[in-house]
Amino acid sequence: xxxxxxxxxxxxxxxxxxxxxxxxxxxxxxxxxxxxxxxxxxxxxxxxxxxxxxxxxxxxxxxxxxxxxxxxxxxxxxxxxxxxxxxxxxxxxxxxxxxxxxxxxxxxxxxxxxxxxxxxxxxxxxxxxxxxxxxxxxxxxxxxxxxxxxxxxxxxxxxxxxxxxxxxxxxxxxxxxxxxxxxxx
Numbered sequence: 532x533x534x535x536x537x538x539x540x541x542x543x544x545x546x547x548x549x550x551x552x553x554x555x556x557x558x559x560x561x562x563x564x565x566x567x568x569x570x571x572x573x574x575x576x577x578x579x580x581x582x583x584x585x586x587x588x589x590x591x592x593x594x595x596x597x598x599x600x601x602x603x604x605x606x607x608x609x610x611x612x613x614x615x616x617x618x619x620x621x622x623x624x625x626x627x628x629x630x631x632x633x634x635x636x637x638x639x640x641x642x643x644x645x646x647x648x649x650x651x652x653x654x655x656x657x658x659x660x661x662x663x664x665x666x667x668x669x670x671x672x673x674x675x676x677x678x679x680x681x682x683x684x685x686x687x688x689x690x691x692x693x694x695x696x697x698x699x700x701x702x703x704x705x706x707x708x709x710x711x712x713x714x715x716x
Contacts, residue, residue: 546624547624547625547626548622548623548624549571549623549624549625550567550568550571550621550622550623551620551621551622551623552564552620552621552622553619553620553621554604554618555604555606555616555617555618556593556596556597556600556616556617556618556619557597557606557614557616557617558597561593561594561597564589564593564621565586565589565590568585568586568589568623569586571623572585572586581630581716584691584716585623585630585632585716587687587688587691588632588687588688588691588692588714588716589621589623589632591684591685591687591688592621592632592634592688592712592714593619593621593634594684595634595684595685596617596619596621596634596636597617598617599617599636599638599639599642600617600618600619600636600637600638601636601637601638601639601642601707602617602618602619602636602637602707603615603616603617603618604616604617604618617636618636618637619634619635619636620633620634620635620636621633621634622634626715629693629715629716630715630716631713631714631715631716632713632714632716633711633712633713633714634711634712635709635710635711635712636709636710637703637707637708637709637710638707638708638709638710639706639707639708640706640707640708642708642710643700643708643710646685646698646700646710647698647700649685650685650689650696650698650712653685653686653689653696654689654695654696656689661686661689661690662690664686665683665686665687665690668683668686669683688712688714691714691716692714692715692716693715693716694715696712696713696714697712697713697714698710698711698712698713699711
């Protein structure tokens with residue numbers, strides 16, 4: 532492959548991509564990405580609330596990817612222990628004064644249906660309704676049988692987003708779907 536690095540870097544700059552990662556996602560690896568993102572946000576000298584919102588959306592999206600990715604990559608530790616780690620893509624960029632966070636990963640068909648239903652519901656709520664819904668869900672039992680968390684992540688993303696959550700679900704393989712989410716903060 533003939534990759535012209537300066538052209539690739541120019542393309543990232545033209546699209547205002549400040550951080551990009553694609554590959555295996557595991558809990559320990561998120562620590563490194565989190566630290567790098569915090570440093571990046573510190574360099575931009577953002578207001579504290581904006582910086583916290585960008586970071587919170589990143590954490591929620593990466594945790595969802597970690598827990599629900601249907602695409603796994605085999606990994607062998609030095610000890611010989613075999614693991615399977617989630618895979619996905621994360622992109623952070625800037626459009627004017629607005630940051631955007633984009634993620635993509637493979638999910639099961641049933642998870643895709645639940646994501647669609649929940650995001651559509653959240654996108655129909657306004658500020659006060661969203662805050663009320665968050666409080667209700669905080670005390671409710673999670674009704675998602677596939678959930679590995681409290682079920683508040685998408686609500687937190689919607690609360691911090693400056694516009695509606697954009698997403699796409701497309702066919703992948705074996706009944707799985709490719710799920711992408713785009714959030715502006």
